[in-house]
Amino acid sequence: MHKVTIVGAGIAGLTAALRLLERGYHVTLYEQDNFIGGMLRSHKEHDHGDYPREHSYHMLCNWYYNFWSVAEDLGIEDNFTPREAFKFLYDGDLDNMPEMVNPGGIQDFYRNLTGGAAPPAELFLFMYSMVDLLSIPDSEDDKLDRMSFNGWLRGRPYCTDEVAQLHEKIWQTVWAIDSWQASARSYKTFLKYGNRVPVPQLWLFAGSKKDTLIDPFHAKLKQFGDRFELKYRHRLREVHPSEDGTRIERLVFDKVTKSPSVNPDWKVAKKDIVDDVSDENVIISITPGGMASMVTDDLYNADPALGQLRYLEAEPMASVELYLKRKLPGIPTEVVVFMDTPYEMTFLNYSATWGLKNTFLYVTVSDFKSLLSVKPERRDENQNLILDLKNPKTAIDYILREITAKLEITEADIDLFQTSVDTNTGEELFANLTGSWEHRPEVNTKFENLFLAGTYVRNFADVSTVEGACATGLIAAEGVRQAAQREPDKGDAGKPVEVITPDFYPSQMFQTLKIAWAPYAASAKAWTLADKALGINKLWPPKDFKFPKSKFTPNPENLGSLFTDWLPASKWNEKTLGLGPMFWNYTEDGKPRKK
Known part of the structure; x- marks a missing residue:
């Protein structure tokens, strides 16, 4: 039987694992945290309430065909809800917000011209x-x-x-x-x-990502029985090539006490856990910074292209899960951009998608660098936040001071137990900075049995997206399959792993x-x-x-016709026909499908 070791249980690693398990491989999946999902994480490893904590909200586009293909195989077609507009909040006036509607196309030209986001x-x-x-x-x-x-x-x-x-x-x-x-x-x-x-311009998860994606994904992988092994809290520390520099021979892990992504005080519980992978294929799907730290003399000398990882940069960001003790009226369901505030903040009304009685706003803080100078938050012995919005001392103090100045929220409205701030320090997102493409690695390396996956790896999507992660996971899985074809004595390598490239209009x-x-x-x-x-x-x-x-x-009464009037399904590439929420939910003439 063909064996594969995958390091990193983000969406890229999970996608690769699924496709290889479907083809009869034995997959061992290592994950540094005590939960899976990576940048799509949604977990309950915290002491602040009953709801999962997440790493940012994610906006999914119609052209994410590889992600939609995986979603269809997981049976989660009903777990997404559409949005067509960004709204812009000036001076806290929730009743009078300009908007940008489906800005990626010209079908809403006039609506955007008069939408108020800027002078016509x-x-x-x-x-x-x-x-x-x-x-x-x-x-x-x-x-x-x-x-x-x-x-x-x-x-x-x-x-x-x-x-x-x-x-x-x-x-x-x-x-x-x-x-x-x-x-x-x-x-x-x-x-x-x-x-x-x-x-529409985007789709959101219709609930927590734990319920709508992560748990169904995990359940699907467990259906493959003994051919799937998941090892939590194993943090990759070293990658060792063979003496001749043609293969990866050993991976060295540390067993950690807590999930490093969300616990800065994690420690090593057990060192030097060695996995001999000399007779296996390996997919490494971790952050670019994490992969760069693996590149030692031996790795660099065998594949100097891996040294280019040092040129890739990542950006810190933060998010605030703001739970209120009451329902705040007038909060829209679209993504809202705070205007004229520091820290480049946006928010999404999670209480609408999660079905909560009281308001829960998920706030992203894109410009977080200056706030790295202070502690993220303070809590008392009962795990309640200690806030000081008049004289801020922590990152969440500074952030909430700006939010309460824009919205009709007082400190007394805030649920101090469940509200929290999450930073991605140490797990920063890959940033598509100027000149980065030439330094980004290919999925295939010069090592016969090593493949890379993740948003930083070259792929057609280019921008750091869920689709890019899925695509690299699929490309890596296909690389493993092709490598397995050279070892027929271990069994059938399986059918090719398909990667769907979207259509686009010509530049002419x-x-x-x-x-x-x-x-x-x-x-x-x-x-x-x-x-x-x-x-x-x-x-x-x-x-x-x-x-x-x-x-x-x-809603189902008008979304389908809006979409199909603009782009009839019959004009699509055959590979993309039928993929994604539009086709799952609507017929070719825009009528809601009967469930």
Whole structure:
């Protein structure tokens, strides 16, 4: 029987494990924490209430076909709920928020033009900038990777400060890095896939990720019986190659006392647990920083490309799980972006998706670096938060001071036992920074039996996403299968592991649109210059301005028709036809499917 060792039980490692188990392999999965999920973690390893703690909320796009394929195999088709808008919160006015609706496509052009996220002329230029970026052929991607998106945008003659700032908010909301750091190539890649299937712009988990994804995934893997082994709290410390440098021979782990991802005070309980993998294939799916620390002299000399991992960077971020003792009225179900506040914060109403009586807001804090200077939080002997919002002393003090200034929340409203802050310090997210593509490794290494997986590994999705993680897990599984074909004495290697690459519109289409819209872009830029000269839009939004409210609500009666009117299912690539919540829930003419 073919044996595989996988290190890291994030979505990439779990996906690889599933596909290989389906093909008859024996899989040993090592995980440093006492739970699985990685960056999609949702766990109860804490002392603060009955609900799982999570690492950020995740937005899933229609074009995540490899993820949807896995979800379908897990039988979790009903565990997702659609959203079509980002909302922008000024001065705590929940009843009057501008919005961006399905910004990846042109089908909502007029709705966005009048949606109030910026003056109409700036919003036109915002949308024109995406057309401009998508008009650049893929042959120019290497050049785009060497410039930041903000740098590229600021060099366009139509760009204004408001256009650049709106893109900045989108970048911070979705990827938690600044647009002046982010690769223009990565942004273009994300747009070109999203533009092909733009309605709705995203899907959310309809409940905790523990209930909707992690537990079903674990249950599926356990169905393979003795061929699946999961070893918790094993932290990889060393990777040793063979003497001739052609294979990985040994992995050395430390058994830890607590989950390192969520417990800074973890310790080593047992050292030097050695796994002889000389006769197995190995997939390592850990953070880029963790993998870089494994690259010793022997590894580097055998595969110098692994040294490039040192050039990859990751960004710290934090999240606050804000539980209230009451229901806060007027909280929307869409992702909300705090405007004019420090720390680049957004929030999602988890109480709506989790079905809770009292309000639970999940707040992401993208610009967290300065707050690393103070302790995350303080608690008393009963595990209740100790807050001081007037004279903040901890990271959560500073964050909640800004939130309570924007929303009608007092310190007395906060559930001090369940509210908490979570940082990813030591487990930072890979960041698609300028120039990173040339340093990112391929899935296949020069070692015959070593494969890498994770968002930092090269893949078609490029941007650090759930889909990118799934795709690299599948590519690694296929690499293992091909390696197993060279050892027929151990049994059948199984059928090929399929990786689905999404469709996208050709750059020539956007080149035509760019030329057609160029006179309007010039007029819009002239309009903005005139506005500034006359002081018309000196302050945005204008005082007492009422933003138009979206007529759309995500429900089965209208979502399907919105989607299929824009992109009939019959025009899709056969490989993607039928994958994802749109096809699970709606017929080709947009009617809800009967369950």
